Amino acid sequence: MSAKAAIQAKALELGFEAFGVADLDQPWPAGERLQGFVADGRHGTMEWMETTLDRRIHPRAMWPDARSAIVLGLNYGPDHDPRLALEARSSGNISVYAQGDDYHEVIKKRLKALARWMVAAHPCELKVFVDTAPLMEKPLAQASGLGWQGKHTNLVSRAFGSWLFLGVILTTLDLPADVETVDHCGSCRACLDICPTDAFPAPYKLDARKCISYLTIEHAGAIPREYRAAMGNRIYGCDDCLAACPWNKFAQTAQEAAFHARETLKGPSLADLAELDDAAFRALFSKSPVKRIGRDRFVRNVLYAVGNSGEDALIAAARGRLWDEAPVVRAAAVWALSRLMGGEAFAALRATSVEADPDVLDEWRAVSSSPPSSMGEYPQGEGAARERGNPVHAASALSRGPSGPLGHLPSKPGG
Secondary structure, eight states: OOHHHHHHHHHHHOOOOOEEEEEETSSTTTTHHHHHHHHHTTTTTOHHHHHHHHHHHHHHHHTOOOOOOEEEEEOOOOOOOOOGGGTTTBBOOOOOOGGGSSSHHHHHHHHHHHHHHHHHHHHOOEEHHHHSOOOOHHHHEEEESSOOETTSSSEEEEBBBTTTEEEEEEEOOOOOOOOOOOOTTTTOOOHHHHHHHHHOSTTTOOOGGGHHHHHHHTTSOOOOOOHHHHTTTEEEEHHHHTTTOGGGGGOOOOOOOSOOEEEEEEEOBBBHHHTTOOHHHHHHHTTSSSGGGGHHHHHHHHHHHHHHHHOGGHHHHHHHGGGOHHOOOOOHHHHHHOOOOSHHHHHHHHOOOOOHHHHHHHHHHHHHSSSGGGGGGGOSSHHHHHHTOOOHHHHHHHHSSTTTTTTTOOOOOOO
């Protein structure tokens, strides 16, 4: 058995479900694309992309001695269309990849086991990577035959659809490369057209500054007002562009139990999540990728979802956060209340505020001085509607707004 065949057999034995080898001597246009992405500022506040750019432009920039890249995949396919959760506006919607255990830990453990076996069976030097080092896994996955980068810039697999976690081993072994996957997107625009914030300026180009996954996970501070309503109940990541891909008809439900959604993270109550302190947040998201963004950023996201809920019952949850220790949370609470409360009630609440933080004061001024229509739509709470003389029913509250369940419905693990 060849070294490559033996490594593949061992990888499958360890539970990996996709395997390929990329030739590091072939042309690498991904480096040029990344340079353009950063030069255009489309990476937003992810400054680490700038500081590590020289190491990202080619796998050998990371390690000059590498001869081959072994790319491995694990399926995390959901057992349902994740967009259905967007209809439950009083519940939080967490991206599929983050509803189970942290994929970094699951994959890293298997990569290290494979690496130990490789060094013993086929003496070599190697390095393992799981989405945390300056290495572009998705172009390597395409070069190794695992799939292709679709118009949403994520990997698409003919066997697993949009749902593959990736890990990479760079090695000094000179292994036969697999055939690079060709693009099978054709004229399809499903992933582009469904994006609730129009984050794709062109096919195969993402503007992270508009992407809900970036905004809810990577972006610190207040999320720009023009994207908040479109977030709907998405409180960590977004699966819309992934879920819209027609190749998901071949997708399979994840076999790895660690990737199955925890019961506590299947549509958790926004009211309960708004009450989380740091200890409760850490307990709820133990061994979860959500934990890395911290409690304050997460509750900020929850409060934007509260503001989009149209539920009077959530006013109390938002009011309780007006005295939160974190300014970013207090500011999000102000925005949420401006959308749920009637104008008179909100003005009375504003009059009682003793806020001193400049960012929170800016939020009070912005929502107090701008009529609701200038922010894209009217406040959604029943109290606000009654003040305008309009009756509101649950069904109409669910369907209203740019991200309603029947309107425009991207987390991007894998580099």
